[in-house]
Amino acid sequence: MPDPRPLNDEEKATYEWQIWVDDFREAGQEKLKGASVLVSRVGGLGSVVAYELAAAGVGKLVLAHAGNVKHSDLNRQLLMTHNWLGKPRVESAERRLKELNPRLEIVAVSENVSEENAESLVSQADLVVDCAPLFQERFAMNRQAVLQGKPIIECAMYDLEAQITTVIPGQTPCLACLFPEQPPEWRREFPVFGAVSGTVGCMAAMEAIKVLGGFGESLAGSLLTFDLRDMQFAKRRVLRNPECRVCGQI
Amino acid sequence: MVITVEYTAQLKRASGKSREDFELADSGTLIDLVNAIADQHGEELARMLKSADGTPQTTVIPFVGDDQVRWDASDALRDGVTVTLLSPISGG
Numbered sequence: 164m165p166d167p168r169p170l171n172d173e174e175k176a177t178y179e180w181q182i183w184v185d186d187f188r189e190a191g192q193e194k195l196k197g198a199s200v201l202v203s204r205v206g207g208l209g210s211v212v213a214y215e216l217a218a219a220g221v222g223k224l225v226l227a228h229a230g231n232v233k234h235s236d237l238n239r240q241l242l243m244t245h246n247w248l249g250k251p252r253v254e255s256a257e258r259r260l261k262e263l264n265p266r267l268e269i270v271a272v273s274e275n276v277s278e279e280n281a282e283s284l285v286s287q288a289d290l291v292v293d294c295a296p297l298f299q300e301r302f303a304m305n306r307q308a309v310l311q312g313k314p315i316i317e318c319a320m321y322d323l324e325a326q327i328t329t330v331i332p333g334q335t336p337c338l339a340c341l342f343p344e345q346p347p348e349w350r351r352e353f354p355v356f357g358a359v360s361g362t363v364g365c366m367a368a369m370e371a372i373k374v375l376g377g378f379g380e381s382l383a384g385s386l387l388t389f390d391l392r393d394m395q396f397a398k399r400r401v402l403r404n405p406e407c408r409v410c411g412q413i
Numbered sequence: 414m415v416i417t418v419e420y421t422a423q424l425k426r427a428s429g430k431s432r433e434d435f436e437l438a439d440s441g442t443l444i445d446l447v448n449a450i451a452d453q454h455g456e457e458l459a460r461m462l463k464s465a466d467g468t469p470q471t472t473v474i475p476f477v478g479d480d481q482v483r484w485d486a487s488d489a490l491r492d493g494v495t496v497t498l499l500s501p502i503s504g505g
């Protein structure tokens with residue numbers, strides 16, 4: 164976990180209201196300042212994750228997202244703006260995050276996570292938030308996070324439903340324990356409202372803040388599932404797979 | 414015994430419903446349950462639940478109540494339980 168970094172006066176003023184959280188306090192804030200988080204991608208989920216982490220005072224964000232802003236991004240990808248249509252998404256994200264928090268260090272990579280770049284991207288962070296739509300990207304990040312012993316927050320949604328869990332390598336199920344292979348029916352495009360991906364994004368950011376700050380009870384070993392169509396929430400117990408190809412030997 | 418099945422995400426879309434009941438023999442297993450669902454619904458749901466060799470898709474996660482169970486668990490079911498079939502979903 165990250166080395167805490169002392170706060171300056173501006174930071175103490177900025178984070179005053181969250182430092183009032185009893186089991187977080189200034190010591191928790193110093194841990195966030197010393198922390199780095201990889202967010203991939205910064206779309207419907209990742210935009211909100213990155214924005215909340217920037218607001219909360221995480222010291223460094225590594226953002227990975229390919230492509231340029233399109234009209235169909237703008238119902239949910241809150242770091243993308245109309246005046247940035249046709250220009251790189253990751254630059255829009257960096258610009259918007261810096262407007263909120265100019266102290267934030269950002270490594271902006273205009274690629275999606277792949278088998279080729281996952282090792283390097285994960286090595287630059289203390290924790291990973293997986294917001295990618297394709298299972299190949301998610302499996303590459305999961306493998307590297309497990310190999311490098313870094314927590315990974317797994318979030319997903321479809322229609323008005325969502326799933327979120329926190330992976331602590333060697334202690335909880337990893338993504339490959341839950342989904343040992345590429346789901347045959349999964350397609351990149353799916354129905355989504357921004358309010359659904361944004362809800363999951365806020366929850367994932369809070370999971371990251373708890374794990375980095377060392378307080379509260381995370382979703383380690385549990386899968387939160389919910390459906391905003393009827394507001395049914397369930398916290399379910401998930402199992403490690405002793406034969407998992409990624410974490411079975413850890 | 415009567416088992417209530419809850420579908421999620423794409424499984425819900427393919428089945429056209431959130432939940433429904435199935436009547437199984439008292440010795441029924443999760444495999445029997447999946448076969449009963451596949452028999453009752455069309456090709457699309459059957460393909461999502463079963464691989465080409467007829468075994469359950471490993472990427473669909475079964476829960477009894479709030480607890481994940483293995484597909485091959487022989488004693489997972491009893492009268493009145495709810496089985497949730499969790500569809501694989503992703504980010505974006």
Ligand SMILES: [Zn+2]
Pocket residue numbers: 336337338339340341404407408409410411
């Ligand atoms: Zn695993």
